[in-house]
Amino acid sequence: MHVPDGFINAPVSAATAAVAAAAVAVSLRGARRELDDKAAPLAGLVAAFIFAVQMLNFPVAAGTSGHLLGGALAAILVGPYTGVLCISVVLLMQGVLFADGGLTALGVNITDMGIVTTVVAYGIFRVLVRLLPRGRTGLTAASFAAALVSVPAAAAAFTLIYALGGTTDVPVGQVFTAMVGVHVLIGLGEAVITALTVSAVAAVRPDLVHGARDLMRPLELRRVRPANAFRPDGAGTASSVPGSPAASSRRDGDQAPRRGPAVPGSLSEDRHRRTGPDGADAVAAEKTAPRRSVARLWMAGVAAALVCAGGLSYYASTSPDGLEKVAHDKGIDSKEEAHAAKDSPLADYQVKDVADERLSGGLAGVIGVGATLAAGTGVFFTLRWKRTRTAARAASESAAL
Amino acid sequence: MSAGHTHKLYRPARTPVHSLPPHCKIAAVLAFVVTVVATPREAVWAFALYAVLIAAAAAAARIPAAFLLRRLLIEIPFVAFALLMPFVVPGEPVAHLLGLPLSGPGLWGAWNVLAKGTLGVAASVVLASTTELRSLLLGLERLRMPPLLVQIASFMIRYGDVVTDEMRRMRIARESRGFTARGVRHWGVLARSAGALFIRSYERGERVHLAMVSRGYTGTMPVTDDAPATRTQWTYAATLPLAALAVCLTGWTLT
DSSP: OOOOTTSBOHHHHHHHHHHHHHHHHHHHHHHHHHHGGGHHHHHHHHHHHHHHHTTOEEEEETTEEEEOOOHHHHHHHHOHHHHHHHHHHHHHHHHHHHOOSOSTTHHHHIIIIIIIHHHHHHHHHHHHHHHSOSSHHHHHHHHHHHHHHHHHHHHHHHHHHHHHHBSSOOOHHHHHHHHHHHHHHHHHHHHHHHHHHHHHHHHHOGGGOGGGTTTSOOOOOOOOOGGGGGOTTSHHHHHHSTTSOHHHHHHHHHHHHHHOSOOOOSTTTSTTOOOSSSOTTSOOOOSSSOOOOHHHHHHHHHHHHHIIIIIIHHHSOOSOOHHHHHHHHHTGGGGOOOOTTTTSTTGGGOOTTOOOHHHHHHHHHHHHHHHHHHHHHHHHHHHHHHHHHHHHHHHHHHHHO | OTTOSOOTTOOOOOOHHHHSOHHHHHHHHHHHHHHHHHSOTTOHHHHHHHHHHHHHHHHHTTOOHHHHHHHGGGGHHHHHHHHHHHHHSOSOEEEEETTEEEEHHHHHHHHHHHHHHHHHHHHHHHHHHHSOHHHHHHHHHHTTOOHHHHHHHHHHHHHHHHHHHHHHHHHHHHHHTTOOOOSGGGHHHHHHHHHHHHHHHHHHHHHHHHHHHHTTOOSSOOOOOOOOOOHHHHHHHHHHHHHHHHHHHHHHHHO
16 A cells, blocks of 8 residues: 555645654654663564564465554553554655655655554553453453454544545545445455454564553562462462462462572563462462462363364364374475374274264264363372372371471 | 674765765765655656766766665555556546546546655765764764754664564574465464564664663764865765756746
């Protein structure tokens, strides 16, 4: 959608350039407020990110692919002011370096793709994020809607500029229909990608999602005293952080003696990092979430696993997955030894003597889940029993001393 | 990284065009493009003269014609749009192509966009291939662009390769695990990559900022080389837009 030179006449180009300059000036002040003297490096890196992510291709179907435009994403992740700055800088560099978009049309391009998308997306996002329920689902839905509207809005803004100063009199109605029609489709893709990306960032660093900064509690550094680890029921750790899911607090307890208290290291390294279930030294403590009982969690897990294994594998693709496919393509598997259990009744995820391939796959899934569950639960109970005994013995010894 | 911070468009050489101060070149190119856009489209010969002017500038900068023409391909999406114009614009049909009427105003519109757009791209390509990135930013700063904006742009340029490389490594990591994105089903994985890329870029920004603060950064960059352009250099740079202006004025008086 980069407009070249000569598409919009000179007076309207000048007017949009003035609009763009004013908006950039306002954003410069705003970004200073948002980021103070961090503005230059952070906005620069985010601009580099937008530039890079525009090169990330999302395959649609049959060889076609699309890419992110990034206006809505930038607005949601770093805020409207910094977002406008980043997109404008990206457009400026694209115009000057890669001749993508004309120099005289720079004002049109910035107004259209930088300002309209960012402002529209941020406005819708803020309204929705207040209305929708808190949490990642609401956040994802709000980003979806924001990105979905922002792209056709830019197309509509372009039509308006074109109606004012287009050098050719294509009927405005036609331009509007064509532009908005095409861009609703593009916006749909943009919305899916933006929502998924925002959700991925919110899962790991919710403090970086600027649009939801005041809605999500910041991650907090949680230290677990080593002594708690020896409590058999994990009650000590759970009580130190009220409301955290029982499973994760127990894991904290397990790891606490090995990890010890968090060492304050370099500023950016130890800040609120959560790298998944293992990096448990800083876990988002969702205070609002009620503490679920272990039994209910367990039941829900089993149900989900059964549905996935039985129901979804019925529909799953029969083509081999990642590693199997690579092996097959590269001929690695020609020398593959047959698995020792290939004659077992469940070999290759199929139940023997069940003719229908899909039904057989589903059945094998259910049986597999059952077996895994039994084995896992057995191991878990054995470990817990052992730890209880060890702790009890330690307690009795210390009492004897 | 070992190649330094030059972009693929830059063609190092020692020509009078290369050695001009960057802000003169930027101002000249901008004035030239504005003049081209302001020319009436009926003056067809004027655009031919502009093309000659650009070709002369490219020859002075020893830019091969093939390179210049290859860079013009970036225009293609709008060329497609322009080629549709004769069919959709209402107006008196002046010719027929495969039975479809070609309208007069549509043809003029298509010509207008094609000619001006191509000349604009060509001028930008000449600028980008004779000016280094750093001096381009320096030129923008001397043309009174807000320093903060210049800083943001320079950080973007400086770390653009780093971030792109990071994305490339993530792609290689995905592919070495047997992942190939084939359709909409795989968007989740790609979006998570994009999210991870954002977090890494943001954290790198924080680290860069801390490193700068520890070296005495207070929000403004020191000016290390402030060599104003001489009058001769300005005159030399102004030949292109002045010649274009002469063509433009002739175009307005003749049509």
